[in-house]
Amino acid sequence: MSDKIWDVAIIGGGPAGLTAYLYARRALLEALLIEKGPIGGQVLLTDLIENYPGFPEGIPGFELIQKMQEQVEKYGLNLVQKKAIALKPEGELKEILLEDKEVVKARTVILALGAGMRKLGIPGEKELTGKGVSYCATCDGPFFKNQIVAVIGGGNTALQEALYLTKFAKKVYLIHRRDAFRATPILQQRVKENPKIEIIWNTVLKEIKGKDSVEGVVTYNRQTGEEGFLEVAGVFIFIGHEPETEWLKGVVELDEKGFILVNQNMETSLKGVYACGDCISKPFRQIINACGEGAVAALSAEKYLESSH
Numbered sequence: 001m002s003d004k005i006w007d008v009a010i011i012g013g014g015p016a017g018l019t020a021y022l023y024a025r026r027a028l029l030e031a032l033l034i035e036k037g038p039i040g041g042q043v044l045l046t047d048l049i050e051n052y053p054g055f056p057e058g059i060p061g062f063e064l065i066q067k068m069q070e071q072v073e074k075y076g077l078n079l080v081q082k083k084a085i086a087l088k089p090e091g092e093l094k095e096i097l098l099e100d101k102e103v104v105k106a107r108t109v110i111l112a113l114g115a116g117m118r119k120l121g122i123p124g125e126k127e128l129t130g131k132g133v134s135y136c137a138t139c140d141g142p143f144f145k146n147q148i149v150a151v152i153g154g155g156n157t158a159l160q161e162a163l164y165l166t167k168f169a170k171k172v173y174l175i176h177r178r179d180a181f182r183a184t185p186i187l188q189q190r191v192k193e194n195p196k197i198e199i200i201w202n203t204v205l206k207e208i209k210g211k212d213s214v215e216g217v218v219t220y221n222r223q224t225g226e227e228g229f230l231e232v233a234g235v236f237i238f239i240g241h242e243p244e245t246e247w248l249k250g251v252v253e254l255d256e257k258g259f260i261l262v263n264q265n266m267e268t269s270l271k272g273v274y275a276c277g278d279c280i281s282k283p284f285r286q287i288i289n290a291c292g293e294g295a296v297a298a299l300s301a302e303k304y305l306e307s308s309h
C-alpha cells in the first residue's frame with residue numbers, strides 16, 4: 001500500500017466522501033477512501049430522512065447509506081478503515097499519515113471529514129454522557145420508553161429529533177435559548193401540534209444533575225432570570241456542530257471556528273487539496289449539499305490532475 005501513489009485519497013466516508021469517491025471512480029481515477037469508523041457518517045444517526053430528493057416517503061438513514069455504498073462498490077471500493085492524523089505536501093504529492101503510522105501517498109486529497117456535535121460545556125454533561133446525556137436520538141431514544149426527556153436546541157436537527165423521541169418518551173421538553181426556532185416551518189408546525197412536546201423558550205441549561213444517571217436539569221430563563229429544575233431521565237443535545245480539524249491547523253486555512261475554507265470549486269488553500277461536506281465553512285449542513293460539494297471536489301481534482309500531466 002505505502003508504495004502506491006493514488007490519484008485521489010478521500011478522507012471521510014459520509015455522504016460527501018462517498019459522492020466524491022463515486023465521481024472520482026467514474027472519472028477512472030485511482031481512488032482510496034479512508035474512514036475511521038463505519039461508512040455513512042452522521043446519516044447512520046438519522047432515523048428517517050425526509051428531505052433527500054427521490055424518496056417521497058422518506059428513507060431511513062442506514063438504508064440511504066446502504067444504497068450509496070452499493071453504488072460506489074459497483075466501481076470497486078478501495079477502503080482503509082483507519083483514522084488520518086496528519087497531512088503534508090511532499091513536492092507534487094501529498095502524504096497522509098494514518099494512526100498506525102502507515103503513510104498514504106496521493107496526487108490529490110479530498111477532505112470530507114464531517115463534523116461532531118457541539119457540547120454545552122456545563123457541569124454534569126461530560127460525566128453523564130452515555131448515562132442519560134446523548135447526542136443521538138436514533139441510538140438512544142428507545143432507552144427512554146415512557147420516561148420524560150429534554151431536547152436542547154432550536155434548529156432542524158433538534159426539532160426532528162424531539163419529534164422522533166415522542167415515539168418512546170411520554171413527554172419531551174424542547175428547551176431553546178431564544179423565543180423562535182431556526183428550524184424549517186414544517187418541522188415547527190409538527191412540533192407545535194404534538195401534544196407530547198412542551199416548548200420552553202428563552203431558556204438555557206446551567207447544569208445536568210444525577211449520580212449514576214440523569215435525574216434532572218437546572219434551567220435558567222434568560223428573560224426573567226429565574227432558575228428552575230426539571231425532572232428528566234434523558235438530555236438530548238442538538239446545538240450545532242464542531243469540526244474535527246485540529247490536525248489540519250497550519251496545513252489548510254480554517255475559519256475562526258475551525259471549519260475548512262474553500263472556494264466554489266471546493267479548493268482549499270493548499271493546491272491539490274479539496275474539502276466538502278459538513279467540515280467546510282458554510283451556513284447549512286445537510287446531506288444534499290454535502291453530496292453536491294463531494295461531486296464538485298472530485299470534478300475539480302480530476303481537472304487538476306488533467307492539467308498537471
Ligand SMILES: Cc1cc2nc3c(=O)[nH]c(=O)nc-3n(C[C@H](O)[C@H](O)[C@H](O)COP(=O)(O)OP(=O)(O)OC[C@H]3O[C@@H](n4cnc5c(N)ncnc54)[C@H](O)[C@@H]3O)c2cc1C
Binds near residue numbers: 043046
Ligand atoms: C441526528 C441528525 C439528524 C440529521 N438529519 C438530517 C436530515 O434529515 N436531512 C439532512 O439532509 N441532513 C441531516 N443531518 C445532517 C447530515 O447528516 C450531514 O449534513 C451529513 O451527514 C454531512 O455529510 P459529510 O459526509 O460531510 O459528513 P459526515 O456524515 O459527518 O461524515 C464524515 C465522515 O468522516 C469520517 N472522518 C472524520 N475525520 C476522519 C479522519 N481524521 N480520518 C478518517 N475518517 C474521518 C467520520 O468518521 C465520518 O464517517 C442530520 C444530522 C444528525 C446528526
